[in-house]
Amino acid sequence: MKFSYKIGLCSLAAFVLVALSNISHAAGMVPESTVVLVNVADGEGTMNVTNSDDKAMLLYTSLENLPEDQDSLLVVSPPVARVEAGEKQLVRFIVQSEQPITTQRLKRVTFEGIPQADPAAKAKIGVTVRQNLPVLISPGDLPKKQDPWTLLEWSLNGRDLAVKNDSRYVVRLNQAFSVMPADLKLELPASYILPGQTHHFELPAGTTLGADAKVRIYPATTYGFTTPPFDAPLKKQ
Known part of the structure; x- marks a missing residue:
């Protein structure tokens, strides 16, 4: 597939703007940044996720490996958490690697907010919003x-x-x-x-x-x- 300069640059800009718009305005779980940064020297990275809905939700956080890099280097804590309406949840990305991390590594993370079931409510279809972000892991000695x-x-x-x-x-x-x-x-x-x-x-x-x-x-x-x-x-x- 071929792209002109204008199309190529604009497509990337549009993608970023859409991502930022989703983070800023999507109902549900909203991460505070467009990327999770993890410094190996610190042992972990963190991300605050806000429940922008008017009801409590369960926040599910899951990591994804790239096809080119299947090593599991991080552990998420907590993987599941109840977050009240308007409240924030701090999610930790803890480094857990058997081998030294000597180069930057790239992973993906998905934040998904799921409404808690209400037994008294009539059956209805619920809509969840997922936020999928890059996770950049950097060695402590890398400038x-x-x-x-x-x-x-x-x-x-x-x-x-x-x-x-x-x-x-x-x-x-x-x-x-x-x-x-x-x-x-x-x-x-x-x-x-x-x-x-x-x-x-x-x-x-x-x-x-x-x-x-x-x-x-x-x-x-x-x-x-x-x-x-x-x-x-x-x-x-």
Whole structure:
């Protein structure tokens, strides 16, 4: 699938705005931020979740692993909690790993509010709202970096375009990207590149790129907000 620069950037911006709108206005359980940050040196991360409904609800919190990373590194406490109307619940994400965590790791968390059953009420269909957010786990010795996408290595060998994340940071970005100035449209398999990952893309036959070729990407911050496009250098092998 191909995207223009305007569509690619706007789609990511729209996604973030919709996510923020859901967090701000959805009835039910509302997390205080768009991402859960866990520092291994602290042993845990936390998130306050508010019950914006006018009735008490049960808050269910569950973690999800990425297809590329199935290691279970965190324990949620509490996994289930009763939260009164308008009240907050502090959810802890406790680090529990058998091996040292040396790079950033990415997980997902779902917060779901379920109304408690009222035996006196007539049977009716209830609607629950889920909030699914990224969980970013960082080693204690890893310095904060606002632009980890600058560490990506892009290379071209014949028709094989490759991107390698040889850093310790998770890079979040729009899946759509372009090879400039040819304006060749390509797409990443996911909206993130994990530490140690390499992705390959086969360019169309007959593609000719000059010495000034660069890769234009559309990064996102830790909190999922869009940034200006970034033109990464393309190394020819």
